[in-house]
Amino acid sequence: MGTLTITKTRECADGTHMTLSVTGDFTGTINIYAPDVVAPFTEDEKEAFLKGVLRLARKGRTNAQLKSALTTGLTVTI
Structure with a gap:
């Protein structure tokens, strides 16, 4: 079974923008707008x-x- 670890590596002052690092079965980074996550x-x-x-x-x-x-x-x- 696959495994991923997702870690917040950066966050803006108001907490709405974050950079996430992904490691495990695939790796990379992604920038997200936090309100999109709850949509x-x-x-x-x-x-x-x-x-x-x-x-x-x-x-x-x-x-x-x-x-x-x-x-x-x-x-x-x-």
Whole structure:
């Protein structure tokens, strides 16, 4: 199963803009506007998120194992 560590590395004075560092199964940085994080997901965002979660869940599994996990119900803890 995939693993990510997300760490805040910078924040503006009023706390609305942050830079996050991501390490683990992929690495990088992202700048976010904090109020966007609490906004509801759009349909496109839901699809992109689920595809990403499935790619992480595939880590260390065969396609058959992932399909089996999806059939019985794959639980993802964040």
